[in-house]
Amino acid sequence: MEPIPDGGLHCVAGIRLGAARCGIKTQSQQPDVALVVSKGPASAAGVFTRNAFAAAPVLWCRALLPTDNARAVVLNAGNANACTGPRGEQDVRDCAGLVAELLACEREQVLAASTGIIGHPLPMEKLTGGIREAAGGLATTPDAARRTELAILTTDTRPKACAVRSMMGGAAFHVAGMAKGAGMIAPHMATMLCVVATDAAVPAELLAGQVAEAADLTFNRVTVDGDTSTNDSVIVLATGACGAEVGGDEAGLPAFRAALQMVLADLARRVVRDGEGATKLLTVHARGAADNVAAEKAARAVAESQLVKCAVYGGDPNWGRIVCAVGYSGVPVRPGDVSVDIGPVRVFCDGQPTGRDAAAQMRGPDVKVTIGLGTGPGEATVQTCDLTEEYVRINAEYHT
Amino acid sequence: MEPIPDGGLHCVAGIRLGAARCGIKTQSQQPDVALVVSKGPASAAGVFTRNAFAAAPVLWCRALLPTDNARAVVLNAGNANACTGPRGEQDVRDCAGLVAELLACEREQVLAASTGIIGHPLPMEKLTGGIREAAGGLATTPDAARRTELAILTTDTRPKACAVRSMMGGAAFHVAGMAKGAGMIAPHMATMLCVVATDAAVPAELLAGQVAEAADLTFNRVTVDGDTSTNDSVIVLATGACGAEVGGDEAGLPAFRAALQMVLADLARRVVRDGEGATKLLTVHARGAADNVAAEKAARAVAESQLVKCAVYGGDPNWGRIVCAVGYSGVPVRPGDVSVDIGPVRVFCDGQPTGRDAAAQMRGPDVKVTIGLGTGPGEATVQTCDLTEEYVRINAEYHT
Numbered sequence: 001m002e003p004i005p006d007g008g009l010h011c012v013a014g015i016r017l018g019a020a021r022c023g024i025k026t027q028s029q030q031p032d033v034a035l036v037v038s039k040g041p042a043s044a045a046g047v048f049t050r051n052a053f054a055a056a057p058v059l060w061c062r063a064l065l066p067t068d069n070a071r072a073v074v075l076n077a078g079n080a081n082a083c084t085g086p087r088g089e090q091d092v093r094d095c096a097g098l099v100a101e102l103l104a105c106e107r108e109q110v111l112a113a114s115t116g117i118i119g120h121p122l123p124m125e126k127l128t129g130g131i132r133e134a135a136g137g138l139a140t141t142p143d144a145a146r147r148t149e150l151a152i153l154t155t156d157t158r159p160k161a162c163a164v165r166s167m168m169g170g171a172a173f174h175v176a177g178m179a180k181g182a183g184m185i186a187p188h189m190a191t192m193l194c195v196v197a198t199d200a201a202v203p204a205e206l207l208a209g210q211v212a213e214a215a216d217l218t219f220n221r222v223t224v225d226g227d228t229s230t231n232d233s234v235i236v237l238a239t240g241a242c243g244a245e246v247g248g249d250e251a252g253l254p255a256f257r258a259a260l261q262m263v264l265a266d267l268a269r270r271v272v273r274d275g276e277g278a279t280k281l282l283t284v285h286a287r288g289a290a291d292n293v294a295a296e297k298a299a300r301a302v303a304e305s306q307l308v309k310c311a312v313y314g315g316d317p318n319w320g321r322i323v324c325a326v327g328y329s330g331v332p333v334r335p336g337d338v339s340v341d342i343g344p345v346r347v348f349c350d351g352q353p354t355g356r357d358a359a360a361q362m363r364g365p366d367v368k369v370t371i372g373l374g375t376g377p378g379e380a381t382v383q384t385c386d387l388t389e390e391y392v393r394i395n396a397e398y399h400t
Numbered sequence: 401m402e403p404i405p406d407g408g409l410h411c412v413a414g415i416r417l418g419a420a421r422c423g424i425k426t427q428s429q430q431p432d433v434a435l436v437v438s439k440g441p442a443s444a445a446g447v448f449t450r451n452a453f454a455a456a457p458v459l460w461c462r463a464l465l466p467t468d469n470a471r472a473v474v475l476n477a478g479n480a481n482a483c484t485g486p487r488g489e490q491d492v493r494d495c496a497g498l499v500a501e502l503l504a505c506e507r508e509q510v511l512a513a514s515t516g517i518i519g520h521p522l523p524m525e526k527l528t529g530g531i532r533e534a535a536g537g538l539a540t541t542p543d544a545a546r547r548t549e550l551a552i553l554t555t556d557t558r559p560k561a562c563a564v565r566s567m568m569g570g571a572a573f574h575v576a577g578m579a580k581g582a583g584m585i586a587p588h589m590a591t592m593l594c595v596v597a598t599d600a601a602v603p604a605e606l607l608a609g610q611v612a613e614a615a616d617l618t619f620n621r622v623t624v625d626g627d628t629s630t631n632d633s634v635i636v637l638a639t640g641a642c643g644a645e646v647g648g649d650e651a652g653l654p655a656f657r658a659a660l661q662m663v664l665a666d667l668a669r670r671v672v673r674d675g676e677g678a679t680k681l682l683t684v685h686a687r688g689a690a691d692n693v694a695a696e697k698a699a700r701a702v703a704e705s706q707l708v709k710c711a712v713y714g715g716d717p718n719w720g721r722i723v724c725a726v727g728y729s730g731v732p733v734r735p736g737d738v739s740v741d742i743g744p745v746r747v748f749c750d751g752q753p754t755g756r757d758a759a760a761q762m763r764g765p766d767v768k769v770t771i772g773l774g775t776g777p778g779e780a781t782v783q784t785c786d787l788t789e790e791y792v793r794i795n796a797e798y799h800t
Binding site: 049050051052053054083084085117118119229230306307310311313314316319320323324326327328331332333334335336338348350351352353387388389391392393395396397 | 449450451452453454483484485517518519629630706707710711713714716719720723724726727728732733734735738748750751752753787788789791792793795796797
């Protein structure tokens with residue numbers, strides 16, 4: 001498996017991309033409507049927000065997935081189509097219907113995702129114009145991919161995409177994706193979207209399991225501010241256009257699984273690094289827990305601690321806040337068995353500080369904390385960004 | 401029941417107070433050792449942090465309480481005696497032993513509480529000097545109470561105390577308390593202490609139940625940053641010195657319960673208002689939940705949302721962030737049944753924004769949010785402060 005430099009969805013055989021600017025996104029002149037289109041029927045699956053106020057496009061996709069017969073994903077930024085009632089649901093149907101008409105397929109072959117302001121109906125006149133324009137310019141070029149990546153951003157500071165190439169049996173295949181983040185942004189912004197495609201053939205039910213597992217190990221292990229938005233979506237299309245096949249006997253599955261997890265992990269890291277106001281990436285690894293679930297719980301408590309995140313921002317090797325977060329995580333621990341390392345420096349063990357100085361480990365853009373729980377074989381990693389004055393400023397200054 | 405203006409622990413018959421400065425607290429010239437002493441044996445009970453890294457004084461108190469035979473609480477600020485291993489446990493025993501010697505009682509009649517830096521052994525030479533000085537100046541004056549209140553502060557900006565007077569049967573009684581907060585403060589600070597006393601007689605087991613209930617409804621319903629420290633302690637002494645008695649048949653219990661809850665609620669509010677960097681108090685009331693537990697869960701999700709807290713700071717009536725937090729709280733809701741009021745202004749119902757402007761409700765120092773869940777009779781209130789650049793600054797700038 002190898003990463004493709006400057007890779008994106010254009011690296012996947014059978015995928016065409018289009019984007020347009022129709023004026024929904026008012027804060028920039030970037031494109032704001034995107035289409036990801038498979039030449040033929042693709043299998044598709046997704047994972048979506050667990051928020052009870054799931055947006056209309058999330059409800060639409062949930063009803064259709066998994067499927068062996070998807071053709072496209074239509075996306076827009078600037079308006080989340082969340083908390084928009086029955087009109088919002090009709091608008092998704094109408095968008096999908098328009099795309100289907102333009103691609104000569106069925107409405108139920110078209111998936112949808114939106115991000116942006118909550119509680120406002122989609123401006124359908126603008127949007128239909130944008131969809132027509134995007135569909136008219138479908139291409140397989142790097143430039144088309146870049147415009148598509150830009151079209152789904154809101155307050156992100158940069159586009160996020162990646163691609164890998166791998167082999168199953170003797171056949172090469174690709175997995176690539178794009179994403180936007182990060183933070184439930186001012187005001188009423190609904191956040192995380194991710195579209196991934198592969199040119200391997202993967203049956204829909206199998207794909208659904210793989211997406212769920214990969215998302216759980218990647219996007220569900222990153223946190224910016226703990227807020228799960230109304231629109232979070234990860235959608236994966238498998239075009240089968242390259243000849244590689246994850247068969248019924250699951251040949252090729254290990255290679256596909258590894259490639260999918262690498263792409264999602266890379267995109268998740270990019271989302272966290274571009275979190276609102278973020279200056280550093282914090283990776284919290286918990287090991288020695290009773291099981292992986294307990295490990296994740298401990299790691300998440302540390303990664304979500306406002307005080308730990310402030311300490312990372314300030315470059316302070318504050319083991320006390322880390323130990324404290326482990327202590328209230330709800331994971332059973334014996335204090336004397338717990339250790340804390342910052343980078344390679346052990347700062348706490350045997351129930352007491354070691355007195356070793358880890359200040360140098362806090363200076364770079366990547367901070368690593370390892371927590372030893374001394375209980376069992378469980379381990380997990382959760383990533384987050386630091387909490388900065390800029391985060392507060394961004395999220396306090398906006399006025400509705 | 402009536403509040404006593406400028407009331408404090410000195411309002412409780414049978415309580416004597418002493419404080420001294422011994423130099424543990426380096427950031428100010430305030431007293432840093434305090435004694436709260438009952439003239440005779442008092443019943444006592446407490447609730448303590450659930451953090452697995454509970455500090456040595458917490459372990460000491462847990463082993464002794466509830467009891468009908470307490471005489472004193474010795475407190476210090478500037479050093480939490482947490483993560484200090486066996487030496488920390490010996491230091492607590494030695495402090496209690498010294499107090500017992502000075503008061504001519506048993507070591508196991510002396511409770512203890514500490515707050516301050518984590519991971520450093522208590523400076524016992526300084527501390528024993530301070531304890532002797534505090535014991536030598538025990539008094540029942542408002543001035544002694546104020547010095548005691550100051551002695552337990554760390555980065556708090558003001559002392560926190562209150563007292564109420566009430567009647568049970570024909571007898572007057574008092575409940576009073578002092579507290580310190582707020583936020584798990586830089587670096588390795590371990591936070592919340594509260595000592596309450598009443599001159600009513602209350603059997604220890606009954607007192608224990610009352611303290612647990614009152615703490616659950618007050619201190620457990622406030623949050624500054626969600627971090628539960630290693631030292632959080634609420635200790636209640638009942639001297640029985642005023643003649644009022646909460647009897648075996650529980651006569652007088654309703655009056656005592658109401659007074660205790662009022663004192664703890666008042667102190668909890670003071671702790672939140674004095675949260676690090678706080679400029680506003682946010683009260684989140686959830687009603688219409690399936691039960692009170694579900695209501696608390698929904699209210700807590702809103703009160704702990706970084707984005708909601710930033711919006712309160714910014715004065716932004718951001719219903720989208722509130723709805724989103726309810727949506728990910730894990731409480732089952734039907735989106736169309738949920739309503740959100742900011743002050744008296746309904747901003748969201750029927751799955752959509754109402755379009756009404758609540759900006760004026762966000763301007764003062766008190767912001768009230770009411771969430772209607774439309775499911776059942778459960779309700780709960782959680783209070784918090786706003787999240788400000790100053791909070792980040794305080795917690796990032798300190799370097800260990």
